[in-house]
Structure formats: structure tokens, C-alpha cells
Amino acid sequence: MDRFHLVDFAAHYQKGFRNHIVPVAEVPRLVEAFGRYGCYATYFFYSDEILAHMTSRAGESAPTVAGYEGKVWASRFPIDLDHPDLQVAIEAARFLIAFFLDRWEVDPNGLQVYFSGAKGFHLLLDTRLFGRIMPSKSLPLLFAALRSRLAQELPDSYRATVDLTIKDRVRLLRLPNTVHERSRLHKVIIFPEELKECGPQEIRKLARRPRPLPLTDETGLLSRVPVAENAQARRIFKEVRQQVRRLTRKPFRYRFRRPEDLSRIDFPCAAMQRIWESRVEPGYRNNCAIRLASAFRLLGLSEAEGREKLFEWNARNSVDLPHPELENVIRSAYHHRFPYRYGCRDEILRHFCPLPDYQACREHVQSCAEEEGRRAFSMKSC
Numbered sequence: 001m002d003r004f005h006l007v008d009f010a011a012h013y014q015k016g017f018r019n020h021i022v023p024v025a026e027v028p029r030l031v032e033a034f035g036r037y038g039c040y041a042t043y044f045f046y047s048d049e050i051l052a053h054m055t056s057r058a059g060e061s062a063p064t065v066a067g068y069e070g071k072v073w074a075s076r077f078p079i080d081l082d083h084p085d086l087q088v089a090i091e092a093a094r095f096l097i098a099f100f101l102d103r104w105e106v107d108p109n110g111l112q113v114y115f116s117g118a119k120g121f122h123l124l125l126d127t128r129l130f131g132r133i134m135p136s137k138s139l140p141l142l143f144a145a146l147r148s149r150l151a152q153e154l155p156d157s158y159r160a161t162v163d164l165t166i167k168d169r170v171r172l173l174r175l176p177n178t179v180h181e182r183s184r185l186h187k188v189i190i191f192p193e194e195l196k197e198c199g200p201q202e203i204r205k206l207a208r209r210p211r212p213l214p215l216t217d218e219t220g221l222l223s224r225v226p227v228a229e230n231a232q233a234r235r236i237f238k239e240v241r242q243q244v245r246r247l248t249r250k251p252f253r254y255r256f257r258r259p260e261d262l263s264r265i266d267f268p269c270a271a272m273q274r275i276w277e278s279r280v281e282p283g284y285r286n287n288c289a290i291r292l293a294s295a296f297r298l299l300g301l302s303e304a305e306g307r308e309k310l311f312e313w314n315a316r317n318s319v320d321l322p323h324p325e326l327e328n329v330i331r332s333a334y335h336h337r338f339p340y341r342y343g344c345r346d347e348i349l350r351h352f353c354p355l356p357d358y359q360a361c362r363e364h365v366q367s368c369a370e371e372e373g374r375r376a377f378s379m380k381s382c
Contacts, residue, residue: 004045004073004135007221008065010172012038012181018172019064021050028218031175036210038181040172041219044072044140065170067335072169073135075221076112077127077143079150080163082120086200089120092158096123097192099153104232109215109225113195115203117180117187120161122173124220128227130237138244140169145240176220177210186210189220248337258300265309267295268365271353278352279317286329287348289314289321293333294340303334 009027010018011034022030024045031039049070054063079096083089093113100106110126127133136142144167151162174180174187185207190198198206215225259265267273272295280288292313296306307330314321333339342349344361355361 003047004071006046006048006050007044008042008046008050008170008172010040016062019054019062021046021054021065024219024221027175031178031218036178036186039175039178041175041221042170043076043078043173043221044074044169044171046070046072047135067331068170069137069335069337071135071137072139074127074133074139074143075223076124077130077146078166078173079123079125079147080116080120080166081123081161082116082163083161084119086119086203088158089161090195090198090200090203092154092161093121093123094195095154095158096150097195100125101192104230106230106233107228108192109223110227110230111192112215112220113190113192114176114187114220115185115190115207116174117178117185117207118183121190122187125233126223126227128223129230129233131229131234133237138248140167141244141248142237142241143167145244146237149236149240176213176216176218189213262301262305262309265299267299269295269349270355270361270364271349271351274352274354276313277317280319284348284351285319285321286325288352289319289326289329290333291342291346291348293329294342297333297339298341303330306330306334 005023005025006021007024007027008018009020009022009030011030013034014020018040024041027041046068047070050065050068053068053070054065081089081092081096083092097111097113100111101108106125106129110129112124114122114124116122133139144164147162147166148164151159151164154162176187176189179186185204186209188207188211190203190206194206195203213220216223265276267276272291275288275292289310293306293310296309297303301309307326310326310330311323313319314326344350344353344358353361355364
């Protein structure tokens, strides 16, 4: 906490909404200043490195936390449970609470359960349950893998309630006792014994007003009580950490050769080639742009080269995407450790694919690889 004490605070009525880095100790004052309405903070904590990152980005646009890949630390491991039917979310929360308290026998001080104010619950485990967790660049990956591991403990009918998309290091979490913008209910703490007895109506009734937080400060992120390490939690976290290390240790290898001549781009994917050569209608433009940018990276183009090619596609085919949106697409495609590859099961690629079946796709890919090899050999011979 000496070094990693900064969070990104966001509020519905705050100018720009987010990108407001403050010490976590200042968050309660800001929550009051914005009337407890639509207030959030990152659950990952940052050092001054986040400020240096924002300063370095300020020349391109307004300072932003987007694209930050540095070290983070966390006092809480969050599990977000959501379902259109609140009763289903209640049952999933009951199951996980029993799993932690009865099977793992975690220290009750290390588990906080909150009604989100709308259609689900936030379960927050104190990270001291897992042993000593150090600041790390890989902590978001560890948390994502741990969340997936715990989702498997749920019965099949409840697994879909677990939000597995909260993987990045700048993810916001609604703050306790603040008002949800749509439901006008508060995010409030719910005690395990209350959750056993209460149904949706009783839960919503409890959320009409703020509730005291007996175990934490007003942010819900800093504990006021000691929490004992848990053997089961430590064992699972160790296994997940070893798994992530195995997966991230291997360097990424590009499958296809970088084009020798960037004035001629040939994609191994027929659908991507059609997108590259076509005018894309509204409704598909952003989806196609991110797939093109990812494909440029997979072909070995640098970020600058990928940006140039994406702008070329936008102008040549009269796609008419605004330049700031194209910049956001390029950042999204390039500012992660590994590029994302869209496969044949992707709905957008299937929509644009001119080939009749999977066998035709395989033959097309093989043909592209052979042609690229012949072209590279010809260039070397010259």
C-alpha cells in the first residue's frame, strides 16, 4: 500500500467520467461530492507508473489509463454474478458463499457480498486469504483464470451468471452505498444469513438506502479487520499461477510470413480478404475494423503500419469510420501482449466468407501459404 495506493475514480457526473487517478483514501470524499450517484473505482491499485503512462499518452489524445500494461495490486478478488432473473443470481451467490464458508472454511471476515443495485451480486474475497500477493503485471490474468476455475464449481445452470469478461487491469467496480443509475437502488452489503432468507423483493428493499460496512472502509476495498490465510484458497491460487506461467512463458509465433510488399496485402482468410477489398455497411464497420487490425498484427505489421493500412481501407472503400474510432481500434488490437485471432466460427467472418465449406477454407489457406512462399523466394532470388 505504500507504493500501490492509486485507483481510477469514475462518476456519472464527473467530466469525462473516468481517467481520474487518486489515492484510494480520497475516494470516500469524492463519492460524497458526487452525491453517491453512479460512482466507481478500479479494484486494481496502481503505483505512480500509471501517471507516467497517462503522461506518455497525452501527446496523442487526452490522458487515459487505456492500454496500461504495468504492475497492479489488489486487496480484493471480485466475482460478478448477473442474471436477468435476480432469483437465479441469488441462488448462484448462495452456492458460492456456502462453497467458500463451508467447503473452504474461509475466514468470514475475508468475504463480502454486495447486491449490485440491479440484477446481481458482487462477491469480494480478501486477497489475504490466498497468502501474500505481490504487485504483478500478470495479476489480471491470474484473477481471470481463478474466476474461470471457480465458475466450474457452480452447477451448470448457474455458470452463466459468472461474468468472465472482467479481465483487464483498468476495470471499474461500482462502489458500495452508491446509487445505480437505472434502478435507483444502492449497491449494498448483504450478509450471508440474510441471503439465505431473502428473495428478490426483500433484497431490493434493503437496497433503498445505504447500509453500514462493518468490515471495510467506505470504498469496500480496505479492510478494518484481520483476515486469516486459507489453505484451500492458497493452494488453488498457487495452481492457477503455475498454469498461467506455463501459458505465458511461450513466445508468440506468427503463423504467416510478413508480406514482403505492403502495397499488396493478401490474407490467408478469404472472409478477411473480402472485408479488406469491400465497402462495409454500417452495423458491421467497427466489427470489421477490429478484425482487420488484428489480422494486420498477425501478419507481422507494426502498430504504425497497421494504423496506416486501416486508414487506407477506411478511405479506399468509403467505410466512413471516424478517425478517433480507428485509433481506438488500433490501440485495442495492438496494446495487449498477444494478438487475437478470429477463427472460422466467428459470426462476422462467416457473414463475409465467400467459400462454401471448411474444406474449401483449408485449401484456400494452403494456397495462400504456397503463394507467399513462392513470392518470398522470388524476391530473394532477385
